[in-house]
Amino acid sequence: MAITPVHVEGIDKGSIMLYALSTCIHCKQTRKLLDELKVAYDYLYVDQLSRSEMDEVLKEMEKVNPRGSFPTLVINNNKVIVGSRLDEIREALLS
C-alpha cells in the first residue's frame, strides 16, 4: 500500500491493521481497546484520505471485508473482525 497508516507503538502481536473512520464511535471503541491492550497496531482513518487514496484503500479493504464497513480489523493478514466486537478482538489478541 502506498498510503502509510498511522503506527501506534506497543507490544508486538504481529501485524494488526485497523481500517476506521474518524467520526465513528465503534471505531473509537476499537482503538480504545487496542490502546488498553497496549498492542502495537496500525490504523487508517479512511474518511480523511483524498478520494483517490480512499479508492485505493477501499480496494485493499474489500478483499477482506467485501461490505467495506467499519471498523475492519485485520490480524496477521488472516483473521478479520468486522464491527466493534470487543470480546472477540480481546480474545484474538490475548490468546
Place this chain on the structure above:
Amino acid sequence: MTPDVSENLLDKRHNELIQEAKKSGYNLNPDTVFTRGLVEGLLINANRYGYESCPCRLSLGDKESDLDIICPCDYRDDDLSEYGACFCGLYVSDTIASENLPAPVVPERRPLASERMKKSSSSVPAGGLPFPVYRCKVCGYLCARNNPPEKCPICKAEKERFEIFLR
C-alpha cells in the same frame, strides 16, 4: 479527535434529536457518552459535506450517492426491527432504551456500491390511481398526492428521500 464541534452545539443537536425522536415514536440511545460521540460525528459530517451523513459509514461527499446514508438512513427501521438498534446505535428499540442495554453490533445491510448502482424501480403499476403514491424510504410512510411532502411527517426525512411506490 476533531475539536471543531463545540460542547454547546453538541448539546443543542443532541437535545433536538432526542425531542424529534420522541415526537415520532423513536428512541435515541440513552447512553449519553456513546450518543454524544455519534452526534459529534454527524456534526462533523454536516460541516464537511453539507449534510449529516452516517458517522459510521464512509461518505463520498457527493449527496446523490450518499443520500441513503443521510441520517436517519434508509436502513434504520429494518435494523431497529431486526436488531433493536440502527447500524450506529444512535436509535434503539423501546426495550434497549428502557432497560438501558448496550447497543448490539449490527451488521451492515447497505447494499454494495455495485448493487446500489442498479437503480431498480420499486414502483408497482396499479393503473388508474387518481394520485401517485409516494413512499418514504426511511420509514415507509405512504401518501397519495401529486408530489411528496417537503418533509416526511413521520420521520422528518427530506423530500428527496421519497420514491414513487404506486402510480
